[in-house]
Amino acid sequence: MEVTPTDLGPKEEAEGLMSETKPPTMEVIPVGAANRDVYNNLAQGYEAEFLATTGKEPDAQGVFELDTKMGNDVRGFVLSVAGVPAGLIAVRLKDGGSFEVAEFYVVPSFRKQAWGQKFAHAVWRAMPGKWEIKQIAGAEYAAEFWRKTIGAFPPMEFQEDRYDDSYWGMVTRQRFVIATPPST
Numbered sequence: 315m316e317v318t319p320t321d322l323g324p325k326e327e328a329e330g331l332m333s334e335t336k337p338p339t340m341e342v343i344p345v346g347a348a349n350r351d352v353y354n355n356l357a358q359g360y361e362a363e364f365l366a367t368t369g370k371e372p373d374a375q376g377v378f379e380l381d382t383k384m385g386n387d388v389r390g391f392v393l394s395v396a397g398v399p400a401g402l403i404a405v406r407l408k409d410g411g412s413f414e415v416a417e418f419y420v421v422p423s424f425r426k427q428a429w430g431q432k433f434a435h436a437v438w439r440a441m442p443g444k445w446e447i448k449q450i451a452g453a454e455y456a457a458e459f460w461r462k463t464i465g466a467f468p469p470m471e472f473q474e475d476r477y478d479d480s481y482w483g484m485v486t487r488q489r490f491v492i493a494t495p496p497s498t
């Protein structure tokens with residue numbers, strides 16, 4: 315499935331808490347040649363979050379290798395808030411046409427402001443279909459984030475189980491279906 319900026323809509327407007335204040339503008343930008351470095355730089359922050367669990371070491375340049383590489387079956391998007399790169403998502407397109415959230419990250423200074431939730435919802439609206447998300451052992455906070463974020467999407471059933479992943483070991487997994495919006 316091809317995802318273009320048009321599919322995502324030009325801009326996802328955030329909801330303001332105060333009516334007189336113009337809310338910051340949120341954009342979801344597909345990763346391409348022009349912003350690959352932005353994605354890769356943010357991905358270093360994402361890698362750093364899990365170093366204690368993964369035990370990864372940096373390469374000779376001090377760079378951590380990414381688990382998920384762009385291209386082939388993986389699409390990336392950068393979250394931009396008021397023009398600042400604030401997060402990333404990597405989506406794996408699986409056999410049978412379903413999707414998996416392979417990586418998801420919000421820069422710490424943007425957290426707990428609903429940006430992560432809005433970001434995930436924007437991507438799901440652009441890519442309806444079957445989705446799954448896995449969280450490694452010890453990332454219970456991430457499982458809580460996903461339960462709330464899935465639960466806050468317009469009515470949708472989801473299943474959660476424990477799953478023995480060939481790479482990550484025992485993980486928590488959510489599976490759900492994003493309905494295709496009715497054509498207008």
Ligand SMILES: CC(C)(COP(=O)(O)OP(=O)(O)OC[C@H]1O[C@@H](n2cnc3c(N)ncnc32)[C@H](O)[C@@H]1OP(=O)(O)O)[C@@H](O)C(=O)NCCC(=O)NCCS
Nearest residue numbers: 363418419420425426427428429430431455456458459462
């Ligand atoms: C998990 C993460 C994406 C959350 O991003 P965020 O922008 O702070 O999340 P939001 O503000 O949109 O939160 C949405 C809901 O999840 C909850 N939530 C967010 N972070 C949470 C945490 N650390 N623990 C428990 N609940 C959390 C929020 O309370 C909110 O629920 P509410 O609407 O009832 O208040 C961010 O902390 C992050 O990037 N962490 C490191 C990378 C990571 O763990 N990625 C997920 C891998 S599967």
